[in-house]
Amino acid sequence: xxxxxxxxxxxxxxxxxxxxxxxxxxxxxxxxxxxxxxxxxxxxxxxxxxxxxxxxxxxxxxxxxxxxxxxxxxxxxxxxxxxxxxxxxxxxxxxxxxxxxxxxxxxxxxxxxxxxxxxxxxxxxxxxxxxxxxxxxxxxxxxxxxxxxxxxxxxxxxxxxxxxxxxxxxxxxxxxxxxxxxxxxxxxxxxxxxxxxxxxxxxxxxxxxxxxxxxxxxxxxxxxxxxxxxxxxxxxxxxxxxxxxxxxxxxxxxxxxxxxxxx
Numbered sequence: 001x002x003x004x005x006x007x008x009x010x011x012x013x014x015x016x017x018x019x020x021x022x023x024x025x026x027x028x029x030x031x032x033x034x035x036x037x038x039x040x041x042x043x044x045x046x047x048x049x050x051x052x053x054x055x056x057x058x059x060x061x062x063x064x065x066x067x068x069x070x071x072x073x074x075x076x077x078x079x080x081x082x083x084x085x086x087x088x089x090x091x092x093x094x095x096x097x098x099x100x101x102x103x104x105x106x107x108x109x110x111x112x113x114x115x116x117x118x119x120x121x122x123x124x125x126x127x128x129x130x131x132x133x134x135x136x137x138x139x140x141x142x143x144x145x146x147x148x149x150x151x152x153x154x155x156x157x158x159x160x161x162x163x164x165x166x167x168x169x170x171x172x173x174x175x176x177x178x179x180x181x182x183x184x185x186x187x188x189x190x191x192x193x194x195x196x197x198x199x200x201x202x203x204x205x206x207x208x209x210x211x212x213x214x215x216x217x218x219x220x221x222x223x224x225x226x227x228x229x230x231x232x233x234x235x236x237x238x239x240x241x242x243x244x245x246x247x248x249x250x251x252x253x254x255x256x257x258x259x260x261x262x263x
Contacts, residue, residue, distance in 0.1 A: 031071050035086055039063035042090045048225060049154070050098070059094045066093025111149050112249065114139060119253035129207060129250065147242065154245045197255070204254035212247035215240060 043059035070089035074082050118138040122130035130138065136146035205213060211233070218224045218232065230240045 028071055031082070032067060035067055035071075035083070036064075038083070038086060039067055039090055042087060043094065045223065045225075046091065046094055054098070058097070062094045062097040063090040066090035069093065108152060112153050112252065113256075115146075115149065115153075115249050116253040116256050119250060120257045132246075150242055150245050150249070151238075153249065154241050197258075200254060200258045201251060204251050208247055208250060212243055212250075215244050216247055219244060 039060055043056055043063055046059060047054065047056050066089040067086055070082070070086040073089075074085055076082075115135065118135050119130060122134055122138045126134070132146060133143055136143045139146065141149070205216065208216070214233070215229055218229045219226070224232070226240045226244065227237045230237045233240065235243075
């Protein structure tokens with residue numbers, strides 16, 4: 001599978017099931033009503049990666065603001081489908097609210113940072129991505145403890161590196177794609193950074209293990225749940241979750257290296 005598919009968005013099931021319409025709703029109210037089901041779809045999908053105490057209604061409320069914002073700012077002249085643009089705006093609004101909540105404990109962020117730094121340090125030493133046993137040894141923990149830490153990190157944002165003082169702070173994988181298709185005019189520096197970041201991530205994805213790349217593609221592009229991916233790959237859901245988290249940590253490590261080099 002091509003890694004470029006990670007920066008595309010598949011048509012949501014709610015829209016696939018609807019009969020095709022010859023024309024898209026033209027006025028603001030019609031568009032909001034037509035695309036309102038997309039808010040719940042995005043919220044339910046995002047909720048799968050979050051702790052149980054995060055309310056689905058909370059996400060839907062934030063997503064509603066994102067949809068209204070999308071309707072107000074959409075520019076047909078950019079050649080981007082409104083559905084694609086709206087989904088990024090809706091998800092972005094939800095993520096903004098989650099960041100404001102600071103729902104990820106500091107201890108979890110610290111553990112993620114430790115793994116990311118171990119991955120980068122080990123790669124500099126041996127000239128290749130480290131195996132699980134090697135990463136655990138670099139961290140000074142047992143393999144079982146390493147897997148326990150990885151399990152704790154499930155649901156962590158792919159690119160949220162708040163302790164890095166430079167670059168594009170608080171972006172996640174979806175934001176990277178969204179920043180390249182938004183209809184708002186960005187300053188040249190932001191556009192350059194976003195494109196450079198996409199290149200860095202694409203290279204990092206190419207270096208992932210085949211199974212990790214497949215999981216990311218099925219999850220972010222095909223929009224399958226971790227359980228569904230497990231059925232496809234004939235692995236348990238917990239194993240898919242572990243592989244997904246490990247892949248995300250590798251992407252975060254590469255991003256951290258890129259940002260720290262430019263600090």
